[in-house]
Amino acid sequence: MNSYKEIQSGSKPFKRAYVALMxxxxxxxxxxxxxxDGVVKAEFDGLAPGFTFSLGVMPQGPTMIVGKDAQxxxxxxxxxxxxxxIDLKMKVKNLEGAILMFTFQESTALATARNRLIxxxxxxxxxxxxxxLDIVEVYLLPKxxxxxxxxxxxxxxxxxxxxxxxxxxxxxxxxx
Amino acid sequence: MDLPGYYxxxxxxxxxxxxxxxxxxxxxxxDLHACRPMxxxxxxxxxxxxxxxxxxxxxDQLVIGAVADDVPPDSDLRVVNRLAALYRxxxxxxxxxxxxxxxxxxxxGINIVVxxxxxxxxxxxxxxxxxxxxxxxxxxPTTAGTGSEVTLVAVVKDHERHLKMAFxxxxxxxxxxxxxxRMTLSLPAAITAATGMDAMTHAVxxxxxxxxxxxxxxxxxxxxxxxxxxxxKATRNPSDREARLAMANAAALAGMAFSNSMVGMVHTLGHAxxxxxxxxxxxxxxxxxxxxxxxxxxxxxxxxxxxxxxMGGSDVFARTPKxxxxxxxxxxxxxxxxxxxxxxxxxxxxxxxxxxxxxxxPAVPRERxxxxxRTALGDGSIFYNPEELDYDDFLMVLEAAWEGVALDSGRxxx
Ligand SMILES: [Fe+2]
Numbered sequence: 358m359n360s361y362k363e364i365q366s367g368s369k370p371f372k373r374a375y376v377a378l379m380x381x382x383x384x385x386x387x388x389x390x391x392x393x394d395g396v397v398k399a400e401f402d403g404l405a406p407g408f409t410f411s412l413g414v415m416p417q418g419p420t421m422i423v424g425k426d427a428q429x430x431x432x433x434x435x436x437x438x439x440x441x442x443i444d445l446k447m448k449v450k451n452l453e454g455a456i457l458m459f460t461f462q463e464s465t466a467l468a469t470a471r472n473r474l475i476x477x478x479x480x481x482x483x484x485x486x487x488x489x490l491d492i493v494e495v496y497l498l499p500k501x502x503x504x505x506x507x508x509x510x511x512x513x514x515x516x517x518x519x520x521x522x523x524x525x526x527x528x529x530x531x532x533x
Numbered sequence: 534m535d536l537p538g539y540y541x542x543x544x545x546x547x548x549x550x551x552x553x554x555x556x557x558x559x560x561x562x563x564d565l566h567a568c569r570p571m572x573x574x575x576x577x578x579x580x581x582x583x584x585x586x587x588x589x590x591x592x593d594q595l596v597i598g599a600v601a602d603d604v605p606p607d608s609d610l611r612v613v614n615r616l617a618a619l620y621r622x623x624x625x626x627x628x629x630x631x632x633x634x635x636x637x638x639x640x641x642g643i644n645i646v647v648x649x650x651x652x653x654x655x656x657x658x659x660x661x662x663x664x665x666x667x668x669x670x671x672x673x674p675t676t677a678g679t680g681s682e683v684t685l686v687a688v689v690k691d692h693e694r695h696l697k698m699a700f701x702x703x704x705x706x707x708x709x710x711x712x713x714x715r716m717t718l719s720l721p722a723a724i725t726a727a728t729g730m731d732a733m734t735h736a737v738x739x740x741x742x743x744x745x746x747x748x749x750x751x752x753x754x755x756x757x758x759x760x761x762x763x764x765x766k767a768t769r770n771p772s773d774r775e776a777r778l779a780m781a782n783a784a785a786l787a788g789m790a791f792s793n794s795m796v797g798m799v800h801t802l803g804h805a806x807x808x809x810x811x812x813x814x815x816x817x818x819x820x821x822x823x824x825x826x827x828x829x830x831x832x833x834x835x836x837x838x839x840x841x842x843x844m845g846g847s848d849v850f851a852r853t854p855k856x857x858x859x860x861x862x863x864x865x866x867x868x869x870x871x872x873x874x875x876x877x878x879x880x881x882x883x884x885x886x887x888x889x890x891x892x893x894x895p896a897v898p899r900e901r902x903x904x905x906x907r908t909a910l911g912d913g914s915i916f917y918n919p920e921e922l923d924y925d926d927f928l929m930v931l932e933a934a935w936e937g938v939a940l941d942s943g944r945x946x947x
Contacts, residue, residue, distance in 0.1 A: 466743060466916055466917075467743060469916045469917070470742075470743040470744040470795070470916065470917055471537075471539050471540065471541075471744070472541050472744075475661070476913075480699075480911060480912070480913040481910070481911025481912075483913065484910060484911050484912070484913060484915065484916075485910075485911075487916070507921070508919070508920055508921040509920060509921035509946065509947070512946070
């Protein structure tokens with residue numbers, strides 16, 4: 358007798374864990390970069406008071422949330438979207454797309470161009486957040502990799518960049 | 534040929550094109566199981582006698598439920614909701630949109646409301662709000678440029694709350710687009726020129742943009758070829774039926790290209806100039822297109838060079854060495870603007886300082902350029918542009934486009 362196999366959609370725990378770790382790291386790095394980098398700070402200052410956005414993977418996450426608090430300070434707000442008012446949701450359509458993005462095989466721009474991202478919210482805010490993500494990537498990644506991840510590698514002065522980079526790493530890893 | 538590692542392409546619109554394509558409408562609606570359409574149009578289109586031409590072509594075989602001819606020049610949420618109520622009241626079962634971008638957007642908006650059995654379009658904003666097919670929609674463009682007869686977007690403005698809502702869904706694609714030369718024969722020279730350059734920009738930006746793919750490339754190249762051969766002709770001689778039909782085809786082809794490959798910085802700056810200074814979209818496109826080519830050139834040299842084939846023709850293309858082709862493409866677009874300027878009796882603007890508003894005053898004062906550059910930073914089309922642009926870059930491009938001079942290649946940061 359033939360047994361008709363049923364296939365369940367898989368969970369890919371390792372890839373999911375990797376993306377979750379990267380999201381956690383990027384979320385905390387954004388918080389640090391908003392303190393350290395003038396351009397990132399200015400981008401957030403231009404957004405509405407209390408502005409909050411999420412970046413996550415469809416259908417069930419992982420997700421990270423970053424938002425401005427009452428004082429206008431940028432904070433990483435964890436992964437749980439429940440009970441949070443989120444103004445801008447950026448969702449990668451599937452885990453494989455997120456892997457391409459977070460192993461930096463595909464830039465944010467290319468991921469958008471290839472229709473891997475869904476953006477739900479105001480477009481000007483989405484533009485600002487993509488610019489922030491680009492700057493944070495430049496801080497976090499070695500130049501060789503970051504050059505693939507962003508359209509134009511910025512010509513920052515070396516000393517300033519190294520100092521900021523150390524502070525952003527310290528913020529992201531140690532929460533300083 | 535560049536084959537992307539991944540791409541998506543979707544165009545499910547049936548296109549019917551010809552000098553007597555309108556006569557097909559009754560049969561088309563029958564195939565779609567509809568028998569009582571509502572016509573959506575505006576006063577300008579109706580006043581030019583175009584609705585009468587449509588009615589003349591269909592009315593011995595078809596009952597028209599209502600002719601709604603009061604769509605404003607700028608799509609409006611309240612008008613959408615009001616006309617949706619009219620559609621229901623008159624027992625209509627399909628929509629025929631006759632007009633330009635605003636009419637198409639309005640008809641798409643009405644279609645959402647009536648198909649979902651709702652009373653307010655607002656409930657359906659946001660990604661993925663539409664989940665099933667809508668009522669049959671037949672699009673009859675009366676300009677050759679926007680391409681909205683084959684696109685999946687509807688932009689509707691809420692003038693009370695100063696919001697611009699974009700609805701994006703494959704269900705918003707019209708079922709059928711009718712390209713009939715009679716619909717554009719009365720279009721004035723300056724509008725013919727500007728809307729035609731919008732189509733040209735769709736094709737060119739789609740071809741060198743980040744989402745280019747073999748299917749959008751094919752439609753973009755065909756569009757450019759038709760525009761190169763016919764736009765100046767149609768502008769010089771508005772009653773040239775062949776040139777009109779060619780341009781209608783070109784606009785639809787370019788629409789297919791850019792709705793799948795998207796547009797870039799020419800549209801980013803064009804949208805911003807439109808919203809800050811109220812300059813018509815096509816006028817901005819014509820002025821800015823050479824700068825999109827110049828600015829992105831270092832990233833797309835070989836791809837841009839290929840555009841000289843549909844522009845210059847096969848013989849000239851073959852005779853031109855590879856390294857000169859992009860120069861020739863840029864020169865070709867500038868010359869085209871000059872030819873359109875001449876063919877329209879000087880009404881087609883070549884640079885921003887030449888654009889005037891209804892009272893004849895400069896429409897883009899130089900001191901507004903920083904506002905335009907700031908607005909551009911919030912436009913999503915920038916994602917698809919090959920090179921990055923920040924505020925200073927936008928301003929640099931705007932200043933050159935205002936003056937009408939080529940970009941200084943030394944100031945383009947690589
Ligand atoms: Fe356009």
